[in-house]
Amino acid sequence: MIDAKTLAGKDGLYPDDxxxxxxxxxxxxxAVLMRIGRAVVDHYRYxxxxxxxxxxxxxxxxxxxGRAGLFYGQPGVGKSxxxxRFASMRAGPFETAKGTVxxxxxxxxxxxxxxxxxxxxLLTALGCEHLCVGKAEERKRAVVEQVKAQHVHMIILDEFTHVIEDKTEKFQKKAVRHLKSMLSEGxxxxxxxxxxxLTSIHEVYGQIRRRDAGDFYLTPFxxxxxxxxxxxxxILASIAGEALEGEKEEDVEEGILAIPPSPPISGLKQAHKLHKATGGNISSLMKLLFRATAIAYDEGDEALVDGVFAEAFEFARRGSKDDxxxxxxxxxxxxxxxxxLPEGFENELTGVRKGERRDRDSFSKR
Incomplete structure (x- = not known):
């Protein structure tokens, strides 16, 4: 699934540009740009x-x-x-005869x-912010009680890499041990x-490997x-509303790009360029299409041509030296x-007025 709402970062904010x-x-x-921003495309990886x-x-x-599994991959491949999407289909809360589930x-x-x-x-995700009081052990007991009371079948810990990357091995083991006790109770x-x-969790704490239900590795294309x-x-054909080889034009659904690409982006040559530009990463692809569409709109272009994509790529290069x-x-x-420059900026930016001029200064007379 491509959900271009991932144009926004983990904090829910868009990149500055x-x-x-x-x-x-x-x-x-x-309206033209948010057609990209609200797009969802189902595909095999999804x-x-x-x-x-x-x-x-x-x-x-x-x-x-209980069983545990790792769900991991490079940033931007669509994990979150x-x-x-999975949680929205099952999460609830649902009011039942047993109470909130x-x-x-x-x-x-x-x-x-x-x-x-x-x-x-954990308590906030369980809708129990009011229980966020006391020491760590008290909070842990509150989590265990709420998991049972609300008949939780699955807890998904997104961005668990923070525990692995940001903390010491001692804390990693302690954090995982807390969660393992909930697994042991089923x-x-x-x-x-x-x-x-994230895969280093198996090396840090072998008990999780014993309960591992198999991992899922989500890769770029x-x-x-x-x-x-x-x-x-x-996927590119779906985004642009283009017919693939052997597909009838009348069977093709409308794409999300208000400004059509030229040449078609689903053709091998153009698709390869887009793959090189984004590393086969869905999040990077959607941002590139967004920026290219914005540039083309401002310039009054009737099509997304290579020159437009080139500008969009350069804008998001961020230090990359790739062609x-x-x-x-x-x-x-x-x-x-x-x-x-405005008065006073010379000293800060150029240093021209700092100190006495010397013979070796580049501004000195020869």
């Missing part, structure tokens, strides 16, 4: 990930102990989007976690989600893999002009 574009956009431009989560969920109660609880692990804020994150299943560094390449092209797959960005003719 995208936030600025949306803030300054007129209603028509905003199906496989959802099946893995569903299988683990259904194992609840089938054994004396899939987890949110939350079959799935999605928890975002805080950065730089400690025992207190880790249990507070209270619920656990999903630890994060980046690839690999251009060298034929199946991945075909799926990548099919621009789309060639050189367009250069807009502009007449050069001279101006002066």
């Amino acid at each position: 995208i936030a600025e574009i949306l803030a300054n956009a007129d209603p028509e431009k905003r 199906d496989q990930a959802m099946k893995w989560l569903d299988d683990l969920y259904r194992e609840h109660g089938t054994a004396r102990e 989007t899939i987890l949110k 939350r079959p799935v609880v999605l928890v975002e692990v805080p950065s730089n976690p400690n025992e207190i804020n880790l249990f507070d994150a 209270a619920c299943q656990f999903v630890f989600a994060g980046t690839e560094e 690999n251009w060298a893999d034929e199946a991945d390449r075909d799926e990548w092209c099919a 621009n797959p789309f060639g050189l960005p367009r250069r807009k003719p502009r007449k050069p002009r001279l101006s002066e």
Whole structure:
């Protein structure tokens, strides 16, 4: 599943340039861009990930102990989007004869976690902020009680890599030991989600490996893999509303790009360029399409051509030295002009007035 709402970061905020574009956009431009911002496209990786989560969920109660699994991959491959979609389908809360029931609880692990804020994150996800009081052990007891009282089948700990990356091995073991005790009681299943560094949890705490239900590794699209390449092209075709080879035009659904690409982005050559520009990463792809559409709209372009994509790529390069797959960005003719810095800026920026002029100074007479 591509959910382009992941244009926003973990804090729910857009990258600075995208936030600025949306803030300054007129209603028509905003509508054009938010067609990208609200898009969802189902695909094979999404199906496989959802099946893995569903299988683990259904194992609840089938054994004396709970099971755990790692759900990991590079940033931007769609992990959090899939987890949110899965949780939204099952999470609740639902009011039943037994009381409030939350079959799935999605928890975002805080950065730089400690025992207190880790249990507070769990209690907040359980709708029990009022229980975020007392010492760590008291909070832990409150979590255990609420998991049982609300008949929780699965807890998903998103960004659990914070525990692995930001803390000492001693804290890692302590945090995982707390969660392991809930697994031992068979209270619920656990999903630890994060980046690839998450796999070290098996080395840090072997008890989790013993309860491992199998892990799911979500990868970017690999251009060298034929199946991945075909799926990548099919996704691009869906986004742009283009027909794939052998597909009838009348069977093609409308895409989300208000400004059509030229040439078609689902063709092998153009699809390869987009793959090079984004590393086969869905989040990067959607941001590139968003920026390219914004540039084309402002310039009055009738199509997303290579020059537009080249500009969008350069804007988000962020220090990358890779060649621009789309060639050189367009250069807009502009007449050069001279101006002066405001009074007082010379000292700070150039140092021209600092100290006495010496013969070796580059501004000295020769």
